[in-house]
Amino acid sequence: MTWELFVFLFLAASALISAFFVVDSKEIVHSVIALATCFISIACMFVMLSAEFVAIVQILVYVGAVVVVILFGIMLTKREIMESGKR
Numbered sequence: 001m002t003w004e005l006f007v008f009l010f011l012a013a014s015a016l017i018s019a020f021f022v023v024d025s026k027e028i029v030h031s032v033i034a035l036a037t038c039f040i041s042i043a044c045m046f047v048m049l050s051a052e053f054v055a056i057v058q059i060l061v062y063v064g065a066v067v068v069v070i071l072f073g074i075m076l077t078k079r080e081i082m083e084s085g086k087r
């Protein structure tokens with residue numbers, strides 16, 4: 001067993017655990033942080049496969065754009081309205 005296998009298994013476990021937390025988390029901010037962790041783990045796997053361009057695109061598009069848009073959506077929503085369930 002080489003160190004590449006250990007790094008891959010660590011990244012795969014990190015991606016799976018963070019993907020589980022995305023679905024299971026009740027706080028949306030925690031879910032977004034877990035989503036970013038999952039995307040970064042997958043980008044690191046692309047680097048291990050010598051696909052650096054795909055890894056950079058993964059980080060720029062998903063982590064850079066989607067997560068930021070989600071966080072801005074969270075920040076612009078009123079917390080009291082979300083907790084009470086009223087619109």
